[in-house]
Amino acid sequence: MSLRDPNVSNKRNPKRIAMVLANPATSTTTGWPVGFWWSELTHPYFAFTEAGYEVEIFSPAGGKCEADGMSDPRDASGYSASDLISMGFIHTPSLMALIENTQPVSELDVARFDALVVAGGQSPMFSFEKATALHAKFVAFYEAGKIASALCHGVALLRYATLSNGELLAKGKTVTGFANVEEDFADNAVWGMGALPRDKHLMPWRIEDQLNKLGANYVQGGLWRGFAVRDGNLITGQQNFSGSETAALIVETLGR
DSSP, X not given: OOOOOTTOOSSSSOOEEEEEOOOOEEOTTTOOEEXXXXXXXXXXXXXXXXXXXXXXXXXXXXXXXXXOGGGSTTSXXXXXXXXXXXXXXXXXXXXXXXXXXXXXXXXXXXXXXXXXXXXXXXXXXXXXXXXXXXHHHHHHHHHTTOEEEEEGGGGGGGGTOBOTTSOBTTTTOEEOOSOHHHHHHHHHHHHHTTSSOTTOOSSSSOHHHHHHHTTOEEXXXXXXXXXXEEETTEEEEOSTTOHXXXXXXXXXXXXX
């Protein structure tokens, strides 16, 4: 397998995907630097380019993005050591250049793209509340009948995305995102390492709880299982192991 050059397409009129990464931020619960999660970019990117799609990368503020450390297959923790797709992306200079200078979401032309895909990582939980241009673009894709997609903690934007009629986009929709059982697992892991007091949590709030509060129909596939769900033109993925499943639903919907 190989990652295609992002500037080359095998079609005259390829589908176009706008992928959004969170900008670097600081966790208000731990004080740690947080960013996007590698596999939530690279696995969909691989699937899309293999399908002949063109992909452009954006972020709310534009500029250089940083990944969460444990999502890097080279990280000393070894957590993502088996992620060969991310390793291939990281060692391809033309692809890494895309992360060094992302386009600001405010410049994203909805008319040029067939789908918007928002990756997760820890940063969305601390930075997406103020990412109003991203909220607006996500809703614009959805209301134009184009695919609006988010995965893992990128689904945090559904807390803020409001339709033109004043209704929350997530209300009444079947969606997924980082599950409570996965938040419990993550909290227990950092507590066990002594990296965080037991009266503190990694995340300031929880995706599953918030989606249910908003009136969404939250579903999930089980602890750390790849899972994605489609409700009309809204597609959501559960967590960092769901990039391929999310991309597969998008490709199935758009066609080749």
